[in-house]
Amino acid sequence: MSYQKIKDLDYSVLQQCMHCGMCLPTCPTYESTKRERHSPRGRIALLRAVADGDLEVGQELADEMNYCLGCLACTTACPAGVDYTTMFETARAEFEAVPEIGTPRRKLLRFLILNKIFLHPRRLHLVGRLLRIYQTSGLDVWVRKLKLPHLLGRSVAQLEPMTPRMSLVFSDQAIREWEHPPEGIEVRGKVGLLSGCVQSIAFSNVNRDTVDVLLFNGWSVFTPRAQACCGSIHAHNGAPKLAKQTGKNLMSQFAKEFDSLDAIISNAGGCGSHLKHFESLLESEPARKWDKKVKDIHQFLTERGFKKPAGGNSIKAGVLTYHESCHLCHGQRIKNAPREVLNSLPGWEMVEMANSDACCGSAGIYNILQPEESARVLDRKLKSITATGAQCVVTSNPGCHLQIQNGLTAAGSAVQVDQPVSLLARAYRNSQQQ
Amino acid sequence: MAFNIAAFEKIVGTDQVITQKVDLIPYGFDGTAELRQLPAAVVFPATTSEVALCVKEAGRQNIPIVTRGSGTGLSGGSVPLEGSLVICLLRLDQILDLDIRNLTIRVQPGVITKDIDAAAMVCGLFYPPDPGSMKISTIGGNVAENSGGLRGLKYGVTRDYVMGLEIVLANGEIARVGNACVKDVAGYSLKDLFIGSEGTLGIITEILLKLVPRPSARKTMLATFSSMEAAAEAVSAIIAARIIPCTLEFIDQVTLRCVEDYCNIGLPVQAAAVLLIETDGHPSAVDDEAAAMQKICEEHGANEVKVAGNQAEADKLASARRQAFSSLARVRPTTILEDVTVPRSKLAEMVGFINETARKYQLKVGTFGHMGDGNLHPTFLTDEKDHEEMKCVHQALSEIVDKTISLGGTITGEHGVGLAKKEFLNRQLDESSYGLLKLVKKSLDPHNRLNPGKIFDLP
Numbered sequence: 001m002s003y004q005k006i007k008d009l010d011y012s013v014l015q016q017c018m019h020c021g022m023c024l025p026t027c028p029t030y031e032s033t034k035r036e037r038h039s040p041r042g043r044i045a046l047l048r049a050v051a052d053g054d055l056e057v058g059q060e061l062a063d064e065m066n067y068c069l070g071c072l073a074c075t076t077a078c079p080a081g082v083d084y085t086t087m088f089e090t091a092r093a094e095f096e097a098v099p100e101i102g103t104p105r106r107k108l109l110r111f112l113i114l115n116k117i118f119l120h121p122r123r124l125h126l127v128g129r130l131l132r133i134y135q136t137s138g139l140d141v142w143v144r145k146l147k148l149p150h151l152l153g154r155s156v157a158q159l160e161p162m163t164p165r166m167s168l169v170f171s172d173q174a175i176r177e178w179e180h181p182p183e184g185i186e187v188r189g190k191v192g193l194l195s196g197c198v199q200s201i202a203f204s205n206v207n208r209d210t211v212d213v214l215l216f217n218g219w220s221v222f223t224p225r226a227q228a229c230c231g232s233i234h235a236h237n238g239a240p241k242l243a244k245q246t247g248k249n250l251m252s253q254f255a256k257e258f259d260s261l262d263a264i265i266s267n268a269g270g271c272g273s274h275l276k277h278f279e280s281l282l283e284s285e286p287a288r289k290w291d292k293k294v295k296d297i298h299q300f301l302t303e304r305g306f307k308k309p310a311g312g313n314s315i316k317a318g319v320l321t322y323h324e325s326c327h328l329c330h331g332q333r334i335k336n337a338p339r340e341v342l343n344s345l346p347g348w349e350m351v352e353m354a355n356s357d358a359c360c361g362s363a364g365i366y367n368i369l370q371p372e373e374s375a376r377v378l379d380r381k382l383k384s385i386t387a388t389g390a391q392c393v394v395t396s397n398p399g400c401h402l403q404i405q406n407g408l409t410a411a412g413s414a415v416q417v418d419q420p421v422s423l424l425a426r427a428y429r430n431s432q433q434q
Numbered sequence: 435m436a437f438n439i440a441a442f443e444k445i446v447g448t449d450q451v452i453t454q455k456v457d458l459i460p461y462g463f464d465g466t467a468e469l470r471q472l473p474a475a476v477v478f479p480a481t482t483s484e485v486a487l488c489v490k491e492a493g494r495q496n497i498p499i500v501t502r503g504s505g506t507g508l509s510g511g512s513v514p515l516e517g518s519l520v521i522c523l524l525r526l527d528q529i530l531d532l533d534i535r536n537l538t539i540r541v542q543p544g545v546i547t548k549d550i551d552a553a554a555m556v557c558g559l560f561y562p563p564d565p566g567s568m569k570i571s572t573i574g575g576n577v578a579e580n581s582g583g584l585r586g587l588k589y590g591v592t593r594d595y596v597m598g599l600e601i602v603l604a605n606g607e608i609a610r611v612g613n614a615c616v617k618d619v620a621g622y623s624l625k626d627l628f629i630g631s632e633g634t635l636g637i638i639t640e641i642l643l644k645l646v647p648r649p650s651a652r653k654t655m656l657a658t659f660s661s662m663e664a665a666a667e668a669v670s671a672i673i674a675a676r677i678i679p680c681t682l683e684f685i686d687q688v689t690l691r692c693v694e695d696y697c698n699i700g701l702p703v704q705a706a707a708v709l710l711i712e713t714d715g716h717p718s719a720v721d722d723e724a725a726a727m728q729k730i731c732e733e734h735g736a737n738e739v740k741v742a743g744n745q746a747e748a749d750k751l752a753s754a755r756r757q758a759f760s761s762l763a764r765v766r767p768t769t770i771l772e773d774v775t776v777p778r779s780k781l782a783e784m785v786g787f788i789n790e791t792a793r794k795y796q797l798k799v800g801t802f803g804h805m806g807d808g809n810l811h812p813t814f815l816t817d818e819k820d821h822e823e824m825k826c827v828h829q830a831l832s833e834i835v836d837k838t839i840s841l842g843g844t845i846t847g848e849h850g851v852g853l854a855k856k857e858f859l860n861r862q863l864d865e866s867s868y869g870l871l872k873l874v875k876k877s878l879d880p881h882n883r884l885n886p887g888k889i890f891d892l893p
Contacts, residue, residue, distance in 0.1 A: 015768065018467060021504055024504060025546070036460035036461055037460045041458075045460045045462070049459050055459065061456065079760035080769065081760075166754070342804075
């Protein structure tokens with residue numbers, strides 16, 4: 001199904017939309033423009049017009065589908081269960097295959113990101129190491145002071161501050177291939193850990209925290225070395241062939257232990273959403289089994305039960321608020337589990353922000369390809385965060401984490417960004433020290 | 435037809451007029467199934483005077499006008515006509531004044547319905563009409579269609595809250611009808627003429643709405659019955675006991691099973707009818723009424739009555755009714771939502787007839803709706819690509835309409851006539867009142883420019 005065209009889609013997928021409009025108030029681009037073509041039902045109408053032969057595929061239509069963040073908020077709001085994800089990915093793939101469509105800048109960026117960086121874990125690690133040297137040497141400060149990025153053009157100047165801060169050690173150094181619960185903790189079973197691509201180099205601490213939380217709850221953790229990108233970035237950006245390739249690679253890395261694992265844990269909302277849908281991509285029996293085994297970390301903890309961290313005076317009390325990653329709440333429909341984890345934390349008061357399930361504008365590589373709309377969407381998110389008065393905003397996706405962090409830093413805000421699993425790991429460590 | 439776009443661009447600005455196919459296709463429909471037609475252009479005025487200028491210009495160019503808000507209507511009221519100009523009012527989206535001494539709110543037509551109640555809530559006030567699309571529907575559309583909602587029995591419908599209107603007439607003149615006075619008998623009640631006029635008599639550009647104090651307490655219960663008749667009897671007994679619940683909703687067995695298939699929340703799928711009942715008001719009155727209603731349901735053959743102890747339980751009980759439409763809508767590709775309405779005492783008979791008709795034509799029809807006010811939502815689950823089945827759907831619908839009328843009911847309780855119910859209207863109305871509609875239209879819009887061909891055809 002992955003390399004078909006809009007016209008080949010089962011027509012009932014397009015027809016399922018009854019254009020009731022319930023998706024409109026949840027759509028970030030409709031919120032920005034109040035124009036129907038920038039809304040889910042408008043885009044579906046355009047795709048239906050293509051299927052009906054009333055509209056030609058061209059630059060306008062490609063622009064429209066690229067303007068969509070793919071946040072999937074519409075799929076949660078939809079009363080009729082429209083499969084927008086399939087439509088969206090099919091449309092993007094079809095339009096990317098048309099040579100006349102796209103600007104040189106967009107094509108180059110997309111090519112570099114999809115084909116060069118995210119396809120090869122070792123290449124990504126190399127980029128990560130170079131960035132780390134650049135950042136830790138203080139070179140970055142001088143480059144910015146001298147406004148060197150501006151010499152390379154506006155887009156580089158915009159992109160440079162968005163580069164994630166690299167972790168001092170990457171996941172493979174921070175986590176051994178196999179780790180087992182310490183003495184005194186009863187072993188409940190084995191799980192695999194998806195360490196992710198960006199997560200591995202920019203958020204290896206989150207991976208470490210995830211492993212610690214799992215160990216503390218009695219799970220042995222298997223983390224294959226130099227894991228490949230899961231392919232979610234490729235699937236969402238119209239490169240289904242590459243998505244298939246990366247998906248297969250990743251599955252093979254877990255193959256030798258697969259049967260003995262109780263679950264395969266993802267701690268990034270965006271990846272998890274894609275990782276649970278390998279069957280529709282690869283159409284194979286192993287993929288079907290794989291889909292069943294992949295669990296979001298919060299989902300796994302709440303389904304299997306997790307230890308509530310003991311309270312203590314040493315824990316800093318404060319207010320926190322939760323930003324839901326789109327592909328965790330809309331893609332995977334996981335809303336309560338992360339809150340359950342957060343509510344178990346001693347010393348923190350949880351205050352809900354308005355529209356916690358609205359996109360932050362990161363949306364995979366959207367913030368690189370569509371910086372202006374991304375900034376508008378981010379601005380609305382920052383307002384919601386600030387209105388809560390929280391000292392800490394938590395989220396469970398590297399893209400959201402970076403986007404919000406960059407936004408807060410640029411706004412001069414003191415609000416910290418963190419992840420639920422990291423706060424839980426810290427609470428466990430604190431409780432052990434007492 | 436020659437269409438001078440530049441004249442409209444001059445009024446609203448070049449970026450507020452769209453004419454390209456890729457921009458227009460998403461304006462070719464509203465929330466109604468099967469209806470689709472591209473307009474010639476869509477304009478987005480920002481002020482009443484821009485609306486008036488657009489109407490005058492359309493008059494000069496002899497172009498029909500279709501007014502639109504969020505396009506969520508369910509009778510085709512805002513579906514464009516060929517060659518028409520769509521005037522979309524979403525940019526008139528300001529709440530102009532909230533008057534807590536007179537309990538009124540003055541708004542522009544593009545304000546989202548839910549935002550009006552949210553603004554009222556801040557001051558402890560309440561805007562009760564709650565159409566199913568309130569998260570995105572505009573108040574202008576609600577007034578034009580006289581929308582209902584779940585609270586009709588106790589709180590009435592949109593009409594009951596409209597105190598005054600500003601209207602751009604067919605000739606481009608601006609009229610103000612009604613005012614902030616509770617009592618006002620100066621001349622005909624012209625505002626009532628425009629409420630529910632479906633965009634055929636004028637364009638509403640400002641609305642003065644009445645607000646009421648917000649009830650401080652609410653209690654929710656769910657009762658299951660083994661027959662629709664028993665449920666209807668229980669409802670009649672509740673009202674005979676001089677209790678007016680704020681919510682009295684039912685779902686039938688087909689709907690119940692679809693909800694259970696989709697949500698897996700352990701609903702009693704053997705039940706023939708489930709009632710969701712809510713009472714609101716002063717806390718002590720609410721407790722008394724809830725206890726009385728529970729007793730009445732039990733005395734009238736309820737298999738089970740669950741009363742919510744807190745908000746979380748209330749939400750859980752209400753979820754079956756809340757999920758009704760979405761559970762039905764995902765069964766088949768095309769969902770046709772109807773809104774025939776009968777006097778409350780005839781409701782069980784009407785539901786029975788709908789089920790028989792569905793069986794006769796081998797159609798899947800789930801029925802849910804507002805038991806308190808007799809407003810039913812028979813929902814046809816079908817596929818518009820299956821022409822044979824669609825013929826049966828239309829035949830079944832026609833029979834349901836005839837039965838509704840024979841029971842003293844109405845072909846539409848809250849969605850409006852628009853295009854979808856046009857062919858049925860003269861079955862319900864007698865010749866002179868049907869003629870009266872056309873007479874009104876001809877006097878107010880002699881050139882038949884505003885939403886022509888909606889509600890009825892003029893020769």
